[in-house]
Amino acid sequence: MATLQDFKNNVKPNWCPGCGDYAVQMALQKAAVQLGMKPYELALVCGIGCSGRLSGYIYAYGMHTTHGRALPFAQGLKIANPELNVIACGGDGDGMAIGMGHTFHAIRRNINLTYVLMDNHVYGLTKGQTSPRSDLGFKTKTTPTGNIETPVSTLEMALAAGVTFLAQGFSPQLQELTDLIVAAVKHPGFSLVNVFSPCVTFNKVNTYEWFKD
Numbered sequence: 001m002a003t004l005q006d007f008k009n010n011v012k013p014n015w016c017p018g019c020g021d022y023a024v025q026m027a028l029q030k031a032a033v034q035l036g037m038k039p040y041e042l043a044l045v046c047g048i049g050c051s052g053r054l055s056g057y058i059y060a061y062g063m064h065t066t067h068g069r070a071l072p073f074a075q076g077l078k079i080a081n082p083e084l085n086v087i088a089c090g091g092d093g094d095g096m097a098i099g100m101g102h103t104f105h106a107i108r109r110n111i112n113l114t115y116v117l118m119d120n121h122v123y124g125l126t127k128g129q130t131s132p133r134s135d136l137g138f139k140t141k142t143t144p145t146g147n148i149e150t151p152v153s154t155l156e157m158a159l160a161a162g163v164t165f166l167a168q169g170f171s172p173q174l175q176e177l178t179d180l181i182v183a184a185v186k187h188p189g190f191s192l193v194n195v196f197s198p199c200v201t202f203n204k205v206n207t208y209e210w211f212k213d
């Protein structure tokens with residue numbers, strides 16, 4: 001039986017101190033242990049963004065793909081090797097902006113994989129522009145007078161696409177998030193786990209306290 005240590009590699013994450021993504025990484029590792037996986041039975045397929053770096057920080061198969069394209073890679077991988085546990089990860093920009101078409105169609109295609117969407121309501125990696133999840137009025141360098149676009153509701157979009165497993169977690173609630181990922185992986189179809197994973201550097205509005213409320 002593999003332990004948490006077996007899923008750790010020696011790469012030091014370069015996320016900012018306090019970033020919500022650390023806990024998502026930990027929850028994924030704990031879930032893999034809870035599910036009795038071995039590192040070679042897990043493939044993490046990530047998009048581009050701070051969240052996309054996750055595939056490099058866990059000892060398992062990892063693919064750091066292209067922006068908004070984690071799901072096409074992940075679906076191809078699962079079709080080619082159905083034995084693998086395939087988990088795709090990415091940010092709200094990755095999945096709800098450039099990758100939105102892929103997200104919608106992957107949900108309705110219902111291939112057996114899990115998508116962990118790390119939602120911080122902002123583009124972190126590119127230093128703080130609005131994402132489709134940003135609140136109305138949210139001020140950034142690209143929206144100096146405030147965001148005028150109504151945010152996308154990820155969960156409603158997923159329901160409209162016919163999602164067969166849908167959950168929402170919060171990165172500081174580590175055990176709950178782990179349990180959600182475990183249940184998602186066990187689900188025999190496409191599972192979406194949306195995780196509120198705050199960006200402490202470029203989003204001073206949607207903070208841990210804000211998400212908690």
Ligand SMILES: Cc1ncc(C[n+]2csc(CCOP(=O)(O)OP(=O)(O)O)c2C)c(N)n1
Nearest residue numbers: 048049050051067091092093094123124125
């Ligand atoms: C085709 C393409 N367009 C734009 C970019 C620039 N880019 C990189 S990451 C990113 C958005 C990141 O935001 P998000 O997906 O929310 O992830 P986060 O960094 O917040 O985790 C953008 C626009 C890119 N790498 N490739």
Ligand code: SF4
Nearest residue numbers: 016019050124199200
């Ligand atoms: S910029 Fe934001 S999302 Fe990126 S590592 Fe820092 S806190 Fe996390």
